[in-house]
Amino acid sequence: MTTEESTVPSNFIRKMVEEDNQTGKFGGQVHTRFPPEPNGYLHVGHAKAICLDFGIAAEYGGLCNLRFDDTNPVKEEEEFVESIQEDVRWLGFDWEDRLFYASDYFDQLYQWAVQLIKNGKAYVDSLSADEIREYRGTLTEPGKESPYRNRSIQENLDLFERMRAGEFENGTHVLRAKIDMTSGNLNMRDPVMYRILHAAHHRTGDKWCIYPMYDYAHGQSDSIEGITHSFCTIEYEDHRPLYDWFLDELGVYHPRQIEFAPLNLSYTVLSKRKLLRLVSEKHVNGWDDPRMPTLSGLRRRGYTPESIRDFCERIGVAKNESVVDIALLEHTLREDLNKRAQRVMAVLRPLKVVIDNYPEDQVEEFEVINNPEDPDMGSRKVPFSRVVYIEREDFLEDPPKKFFRLAPGREVRLKSAYYITCVDVVKDEQTGQILEVHCTYDPESRGGGTPDKRKVRGTLHWVSAAHALDAEVRLYDYLFSKPDPENVEEGSDFTANLNPDSLESLTFCKVEPDLAKAAPGSRYQFLRQGYFAVDPDSSDEKLVFNRAVSLRDTWAKIQKTQKK
RNA sequence: UGAGGGAUAGUUUAAUGGCAAAACAACGGACUCUGACUCCGUCGUUCCUGGUUCGAGUCCAGGUCCCUCAGCCA
Numbered sequence: 001m002t003t004e005e006s007t008v009p010s011n012f013i014r015k016m017v018e019e020d021n022q023t024g025k026f027g028g029q030v031h032t033r034f035p036p037e038p039n040g041y042l043h044v045g046h047a048k049a050i051c052l053d054f055g056i057a058a059e060y061g062g063l064c065n066l067r068f069d070d071t072n073p074v075k076e077e078e079e080f081v082e083s084i085q086e087d088v089r090w091l092g093f094d095w096e097d098r099l100f101y102a103s104d105y106f107d108q109l110y111q112w113a114v115q116l117i118k119n120g121k122a123y124v125d126s127l128s129a130d131e132i133r134e135y136r137g138t139l140t141e142p143g144k145e146s147p148y149r150n151r152s153i154q155e156n157l158d159l160f161e162r163m164r165a166g167e168f169e170n171g172t173h174v175l176r177a178k179i180d181m182t183s184g185n186l187n188m189r190d191p192v193m194y195r196i197l198h199a200a201h202h203r204t205g206d207k208w209c210i211y212p213m214y215d216y217a218h219g220q221s222d223s224i225e226g227i228t229h230s231f232c233t234i235e236y237e238d239h240r241p242l243y244d245w246f247l248d249e250l251g252v253y254h255p256r257q258i259e260f261a262p263l264n265l266s267y268t269v270l271s272k273r274k275l276l277r278l279v280s281e282k283h284v285n286g287w288d289d290p291r292m293p294t295l296s297g298l299r300r301r302g303y304t305p306e307s308i309r310d311f312c313e314r315i316g317v318a319k320n321e322s323v324v325d326i327a328l329l330e331h332t333l334r335e336d337l338n339k340r341a342q343r344v345m346a347v348l349r350p351l352k353v354v355i356d357n358y359p360e361d362q363v364e365e366f367e368v369i370n371n372p373e374d375p376d377m378g379s380r381k382v383p384f385s386r387v388v389y390i391e392r393e394d395f396l397e398d399p400p401k402k403f404f405r406l407a408p409g410r411e412v413r414l415k416s417a418y419y420i421t422c423v424d425v426v427k428d429e430q431t432g433q434i435l436e437v438h439c440t441y442d443p444e445s446r447g448g449g450t451p452d453k454r455k456v457r458g459t460l461h462w463v464s465a466a467h468a469l470d471a472e473v474r475l476y477d478y479l480f481s482k483p484d485p486e487n488v489e490e491g492s493d494f495t496a497n498l499n500p501d502s503l504e505s506l507t508f509c510k511v512e513p514d515l516a517k518a519a520p521g522s523r524y525q526f527l528r529q530g531y532f533a534v535d536p537d538s539s540d541e542k543l544v545f546n547r548a549v550s551l552r553d554t555w556a557k558i559q560k561t562q563k564k
Numbered sequence: 565u566g567a568g569g570g571a572u573a574g575u576u577u578a579a580u581g582g583c584a585a586a587a588c589a590a591c592g593g594a595c596u597c598u599g600a601c602u603c604c605g606u607c608g609u610u611c612c613u614g615g616u617u618c619g620a621g622u623c624c625a626g627g628u629c630c631c632u633c634a635g636c637c638a
Contacts, residue, residue, distance in 0.1 A: 184567035
């Protein structure tokens with residue numbers, strides 16, 4: 001089924017997995033997992049991890065689990081476990097019956113903690129949070145051992161059991177691993193394994209009032225599920241010795257943690273904390289605002305799962321800190337939609353064109369190709385009449401060099417219809433604004449070509465005024481006006497770089513009647529403009545489109561250099 | 565004299581010790597009933613210094629710069 005393009009470059013993770021397969025480290029098996037915390041929406045950065053986790057497993061004939069890392073009941077919500085599943089599925093991946101939760105393992109984790117206490121490898125500490133921090137030392141100075149570090153195993157067992165039973169208040173005791181307070185790696189300075197949290201958990205309810213920390217839960221969850229390769233971002237590199245320590249001390253099956261660099265994208269932010277701020281401070285209209293880099297935002301914007309997967313393939317996987325140019329994301333969308341999106345004519349900023357020599361009440365229908373890249377997509381009929389709308393920017397009274405579009409005395413082609421020549425311009429006497437343009441058409445050019453094969457430089461899209469549908473079109477630009485939103489003056493933050501023009505809503509657009517059947521979520525190429533998706537806000541009364549990405553615009557570039 | 569990690573075109577990622585490559589971006593051109601698409605071309609002291617070698621991005625030594633870690637978050 002997979003027609004291997006063989007152009008896919010290798011990466012260090014594939015090499016490590018292949019090496020393990022060759023040495024038989026995991027019996028040739030590959031079993032990965034995608035482990036989101038259900039405390040927010042997934043974004044493209046997660047897509048990179050998802051594609052890696054599910055992709056590597058599929059590539060080597062293995063499996064990938066979906067596991068919610070739900071060890072902190074005060075931050076996690078059911079709403080997020082649903083949106084996460086929806087997003088992973090939409091991206092095109094299937095965990096089949098392997099949907100797990102770290103909370104599924106709370107009993108086992110508790111028993112293992114007891115085992116570590118019995119082995120003298122864990123103890124109950126009764127220092128306050130502040131004291132623990134002080135005792136931890138600093139990056140350059142070693143920590144000090146807690147005065148509670150050498151409690152007897154019996155006492156530890158008793159206290160831990162009473163922690164579980166709910167005898168103590170939040171923050172009064174924690175269970176800690178007994179490792180090395182002088183380690184250069186802070187994670188090894190007797191890390192906290194359990195804290196008391198009198199809070200209801202979204203799945204276990206009030207069964208527990210002590211909850212395991214990430215470091216204690218993650219590796220063991222991997223172990224329980226028989227994960228072979230546990231991929232995570234490089235921030236966890238310092239945690240690997242601890243990941244290994246728990247597994248070794250417990251003497252259980254030991255997966256391999258491998259770290260890779262997280263995705264950064266120009267002109268956007270990719271951290272749950274910052275995305276949450278954008279939402280809560282109303283800089284955007286929710287998690288699925290089409291300007292958001294969340295998967296739900298990209299989906300609403302019009303991105304296809306295929307284009308996002310292609311993007312994730314192309315950016316590669318490495319350990320370097322990097323910032324990927326958002327232009328690459330846009331490119332993969334254009335490439336995908338170029339092959340698949342039906343072409344349609346839509347006039348965003350209408351300018352009325354009256355064709356003086358065209359019969360008053362005549363209507364013709366022209367056959368228009370749906371997609372020149374794919375003949376199988378067929379054609380449709382588009383009505384034409386005496387008054388049409390064209391794009392305001394396609395007419396200039398005083399055209400500069402290299403302007404190929406309509407201007408006084410100039411002939412252009414109306415796509416798939418007729419050649420027209422501008423003969424007059426009607427302006428508002430007060431404001432000077434152009435109200436309408438008058439043209440004549442050449443009946444010989446019917447369908448868009450003439451017997452004499454004469455060339456016209458410009459071909460314009462158009463919509464018959466009498467048949468046009470009204471639509472709202474939302475144009476999006478980058479959410480931030482700087483490639484690095486964090487590049488701000490002292491005392492300021494990334495919100496200072498928010499692009500005030502990231503959303504432009506056009507409410508008087510005219511689109512061709514074929515769009516009456518456009519279903520929410522469906523994607524089109526508006527000829528000469530870009531790719532657009534029908535927004536969920538769209539209705540029969542009022543069509544609403546989102547611009548997913550514009551077409552490359554050479555003319556805009558020429559204009560820019562002309563201005564200089 | 566804390567620990568760990570990283571450095572290859574503008575960007576991202578490749579390259580059993582054997583001609584430094586691809587994609588994106590930019591720029592120039594061809595084509596065009598989308599100024600789209602497509603096609604062609606241009607754009608490099610592999611962080612530095614030395615060493616090993618017939619041959620080093622790759623191996624060795626020393627250095628420089630950047631990132632991460634001091635939550636009872638994940």
